[in-house]
Amino acid sequence: MVFQYVMRRLLLAVPMLLGAMSIVFFAMRVLPGDPCMALMGDQATRDALQDCVRDLGLERPVVVQYGAFLWKSVRLDFGQSFRQHYRVTDYILRMFPYTFTLVLASMVIALAIGLPTGILSALQRRNPLIDYSVRLIALLGLSMPVFWFGILLLILFSLHWDLFPLIGGGDMTTVLDMLTSGECVTSPEDFLAAVVDVLHHLVLPAFTLGITLAATVSRLARSAMLEVISQDYIRTARAKGLSERLVIYKHALRNMTIPLLTIIGVFMAVAMTGTVLTETVFTRPGLGKMLVDAIGARDYPLAQGAITVFTMMIMGVNLLVDILYAACDPRLVYS
Amino acid sequence: MRGRIWIGLGMACFVTCLLGSWCLPAPAEAAKKRILHFASKEPETLDPHTSVLGQVQAIVRFVYRGLTRFAIKDGKVTTTDVEPDLAESWTTSDDGTVWTFKLRKGVQFHKGFGEMTAEDVQFSFERQIRRSKGMLFAQNLEVIKEITVVDPYTVQFTLKAYDPIFLLRMVGYQHGYIVSKKAAERFGDQFGWNPVGTGPFSFDKHLPREKVILKAHEQYYFGRPQIDEVHWFDVPEDATKLLGLEKGTFDILQPEVVTADVEAQVKKIGAVLDKRGPGGQGRIYINMTKPPFDDIRVRQAYMYALDRQAIKDTLYPGALGNLAISPLPPGYFGHIPVELPEYNPDQAKKLLAEAGHPHGFTIKNYFINKSFFYPKMLTLVQEQLKKVGINVDAQLVEDATYHDNIRKNLNPFVLYGGTRIPDGDVWFGLFFYSKEMPDPATGNKGSNFSHYTGIDDLIERGRRERDQEKRATLYHEAQQRIVRDAVVIPVVDVPFLQPRNPKRVQAPFDPEYGEFAVHYTYNYPEMLKILD
Numbered sequence: 001m002v003f004q005y006v007m008r009r010l011l012l013a014v015p016m017l018l019g020a021m022s023i024v025f026f027a028m029r030v031l032p033g034d035p036c037m038a039l040m041g042d043q044a045t046r047d048a049l050q051d052c053v054r055d056l057g058l059e060r061p062v063v064v065q066y067g068a069f070l071w072k073s074v075r076l077d078f079g080q081s082f083r084q085h086y087r088v089t090d091y092i093l094r095m096f097p098y099t100f101t102l103v104l105a106s107m108v109i110a111l112a113i114g115l116p117t118g119i120l121s122a123l124q125r126r127n128p129l130i131d132y133s134v135r136l137i138a139l140l141g142l143s144m145p146v147f148w149f150g151i152l153l154l155i156l157f158s159l160h161w162d163l164f165p166l167i168g169g170g171d172m173t174t175v176l177d178m179l180t181s182g183e184c185v186t187s188p189e190d191f192l193a194a195v196v197d198v199l200h201h202l203v204l205p206a207f208t209l210g211i212t213l214a215a216t217v218s219r220l221a222r223s224a225m226l227e228v229i230s231q232d233y234i235r236t237a238r239a240k241g242l243s244e245r246l247v248i249y250k251h252a253l254r255n256m257t258i259p260l261l262t263i264i265g266v267f268m269a270v271a272m273t274g275t276v277l278t279e280t281v282f283t284r285p286g287l288g289k290m291l292v293d294a295i296g297a298r299d300y301p302l303a304q305g306a307i308t309v310f311t312m313m314i315m316g317v318n319l320l321v322d323i324l325y326a327a328c329d330p331r332l333v334y335s
Numbered sequence: 336m337r338g339r340i341w342i343g344l345g346m347a348c349f350v351t352c353l354l355g356s357w358c359l360p361a362p363a364e365a366a367k368k369r370i371l372h373f374a375s376k377e378p379e380t381l382d383p384h385t386s387v388l389g390q391v392q393a394i395v396r397f398v399y400r401g402l403t404r405f406a407i408k409d410g411k412v413t414t415t416d417v418e419p420d421l422a423e424s425w426t427t428s429d430d431g432t433v434w435t436f437k438l439r440k441g442v443q444f445h446k447g448f449g450e451m452t453a454e455d456v457q458f459s460f461e462r463q464i465r466r467s468k469g470m471l472f473a474q475n476l477e478v479i480k481e482i483t484v485v486d487p488y489t490v491q492f493t494l495k496a497y498d499p500i501f502l503l504r505m506v507g508y509q510h511g512y513i514v515s516k517k518a519a520e521r522f523g524d525q526f527g528w529n530p531v532g533t534g535p536f537s538f539d540k541h542l543p544r545e546k547v548i549l550k551a552h553e554q555y556y557f558g559r560p561q562i563d564e565v566h567w568f569d570v571p572e573d574a575t576k577l578l579g580l581e582k583g584t585f586d587i588l589q590p591e592v593v594t595a596d597v598e599a600q601v602k603k604i605g606a607v608l609d610k611r612g613p614g615g616q617g618r619i620y621i622n623m624t625k626p627p628f629d630d631i632r633v634r635q636a637y638m639y640a641l642d643r644q645a646i647k648d649t650l651y652p653g654a655l656g657n658l659a660i661s662p663l664p665p666g667y668f669g670h671i672p673v674e675l676p677e678y679n680p681d682q683a684k685k686l687l688a689e690a691g692h693p694h695g696f697t698i699k700n701y702f703i704n705k706s707f708f709y710p711k712m713l714t715l716v717q718e719q720l721k722k723v724g725i726n727v728d729a730q731l732v733e734d735a736t737y738h739d740n741i742r743k744n745l746n747p748f749v750l751y752g753g754t755r756i757p758d759g760d761v762w763f764g765l766f767f768y769s770k771e772m773p774d775p776a777t778g779n780k781g782s783n784f785s786h787y788t789g790i791d792d793l794i795e796r797g798r799r800e801r802d803q804e805k806r807a808t809l810y811h812e813a814q815q816r817i818v819r820d821a822v823v824i825p826v827v828d829v830p831f832l833q834p835r836n837p838k839r840v841q842a843p844f845d846p847e848y849g850e851f852a853v854h855y856t857y858n859y860p861e862m863l864k865i866l867d
Contacts, residue, residue: 032732032733032735032736032740033732033734033735033738033739034735034739035735037735037738037739038735039386040387047474048472048473048474049780051466052471055469080524083379084379084543085382085385085524085525085527086528086543094543095543095544151574154575154578155578159581159582162582166575166578166579166582167568167570167575168545168568169545173542280571280572281572281575283570283572284544285542285543285545286544289544289571296734296735297735298735
């Protein structure tokens with residue numbers, strides 16, 4: 001049953017992915033500004049431009065380029081980046097772990113801070129001191145720009161107290177190499193050191209992104225909780241004389257799982273856009289900043305590859321959320 | 336409440352992370368090595384013949400060398416004199432069209448790719464002349480007819496015609512770098528990240544979007560550099576670079592732009608600014624093909640309407656820039672100061688009235704939206720022109736679009752900068768030669784944005800002239816003609832500025848214009864020293 005559902009969802013994902021890929025393909029080409037001109041800037045000469053157009057395969061008709069792009073993408077081959085002298089797939093693979101860990105870590109932080117405060121604020125809504133202060137802090141978090149907060153953290157924790165590194169993403173390559181080669185088992189100390197290094201670099205960026213997103217999560221959690229506790233079954237539970245603890249833990253919180261999953265699903269997309277600024281401020285390798293640079297440089301293959309990967313990630317998370325819905329709520333049936 | 340426990344848990348996690356990472360011992364070996372921390376931007380490749388980006392041109396100077404180099408005289412690096420580098424000596428035929436270079440013996444490529452020979456020299460130039468994939472500088476080598484390997488240590492260039500700046504072309508810069516033939520053929524289009532040259536540093540590792548690591552070349556022919564490793568960081572934000580300089584994470588910075596604020600902060604933290612001229616010249620080309628600028632009186636009015644000093648003082652106060660004194664910047668062969676029109680809005684109005692525009696006119700012009708220079712410059716120019724009745728309808732576009740549009744001849748005036756081989760021949764040949772007029776009809780995408788034809792004869796005569804003094808005289812006249820015909824307004828010469836921590840790194844030449852900045856960095860990075 002679940003298998004059939006997943007298959008159907010995956011099939012449905014194909015036209016969506018195709019749509020996203022087509023949009024990015026044509027949008028990049030409609031965008032004024034020539035990739036060769038972007039490559040050469042003020043040093044472009046006529047001959048060099050002609051050579052460049054030939055080298056990048058841009059002299060072919062757009063339809064041919066489009067066909068080649070789609071056909072190669074099936075095998076996850078997005079071609080050679082115009083600007084970076086790497087294959088797009090390799091480059092994205094090297095950037096992916098940085099963005100993935102950042103999104104994951106900031107998600108954990110945002111949920112760890114946002115959920116309890118949101119729920120607290122909902123339950124204590126008749127206590128203005130708690131409710132208003134939580135809402136005020138959430139509002140602050142919402143309106144605080146990532147780049148400002150990030151720089152603030154850098155000045156305090158890196159420059160002033162020298163607790164965290166100023167730039168970089170840590171020795172991710174070593175961690176991944178050791179994981180794949182099995183060295184993480186044979187020399188656990190080195191592996192641990194590399195992991196700690198990566199985490200060390202991750203703390204400030206994850207907090208920056210996590211705290212700004214915690215505000216959103218807190219607001220969402222508050223309204224979700226408010227909705228749940230105004231339900232009839234909560235009133236019934238209270239009416240039959242259950243203690244407030246039991247009402248909240250046994251009935252309200254469990255029923256919040258579904259809105260919570262929705263929050264996580266939405267959150268992933270928001271967090272991914274948030275990585276752009278975070279990665280810039282903390283000079284961290286990653287997909288977000290890479291995508292923005294690729295668009296600025298009119299690096300068609302890299303931008304196309306990055307958008308495709310982003311789309312797949314978001315679709316994957318949404319699929320996962322949908323599957324989990326049913327796992328959490330037996331009333332839901334896949335159809 | 337349970338919520339408080341959650342918050343407590345979060346805090347505990349944070350503290351654990353913090354302590355865990357803080358207690359981590361620093362790697363012991365790092366302390367022993369002499370590492371230069373250079374904060375710039377990520378180079379897209381280390382193949383010197385395939386990129387025009389400033390950071391690429393800067394880093395390849397660490398890895399590659401050319402046949403000749405800018406001469407060091409009286410403790411300064413000159414801009415127009417050359418001395419032997421990979422070539423030991425050279426001779427030229429009587430008509431100046433055959434150059435024979437004797438190569439230095441025993442020059443070793445990085446990573447055991449063997450001794451450099453005439454074949455590598457021939458290959459390095461021929462891959463560009465053949466326009467192999469990705470090569471950008473064929474135009475700079477157009478004068479070469481043939482390259483012959485006489486013996487392993489002798490290489491001969493036959494030119495199509497006499498070229499007064501041939502030795503300057505052979506300087507280790509852009510097209511002039513010598514790469515290993517064996518390595519380039521082995522790695523093919525992956526050579527960009529498997530670079531092999533003869534320079535003082537060899538490529539070690541690339542961590543994309545983080546840093547490039549270079550290692551001292553043990554067999555460098557002028558002696559191994561004192562520095563063991565260069566860590567070239569990708570730091571897009573200037574603010575982060577400055578934080579890093581203050582913290583000690585970086586020793587040398589390459590900021591996007593040095594403003595008065597940056598200068599003040601650099602001084603505050605005790606760093607020095609290494610200043611190198613002539614740097615880039617910000618100038619405005621007036622497009623003669625766009626009426627009413629076909630009328631010289633309107634162009635002159637434009638020149639009188641601009642308060643160049645005010646622009647310079649606003650954008651580059653104090654020593655951050657110099658008021659331009661010629662359409663050919665100082666430091667270029669053939670430069671002389673020429674008299675440029677003084678700011679005089681009344682004179683501008685009078686000229687406009689004479690030309691039949693007593694109430695002024697409106698023009699549509701493209702500008703770059705995101706940069707330090709362009710938007711600010713636009714505001715100032717717009718304001719000043721408005722005072723005499725010229726309204727600028729500014730269209731803000733992205734960098735790539737701007738460069739595209741100005742070559743489609745869409746702009747009545749063009750703001751432009753840049754550095755070239757420091758010789759009037761190259762400069763005039765690119766910016767004021769009739770063959771370089773951008774024209775969508777012919778598809779020409781040159782950079783003579785004024786569409787000026789007035790010094791063609793001088794450029795061509797200069798190319799035949801073998802007496803350097805006479806050649807300089809020709810260029811003196813060219814500069815005067817350009818100003819007389821009011822086709823370009825040189826505004827400001829901006830030196831290249833690199834903040835450096837003097838307690839960590841010693842630079843070989845005087846911070847005040849001790850060297851030229853054609854490489855966007857130190858000409859001789861092997862002479863940098865880390866102070867222990």
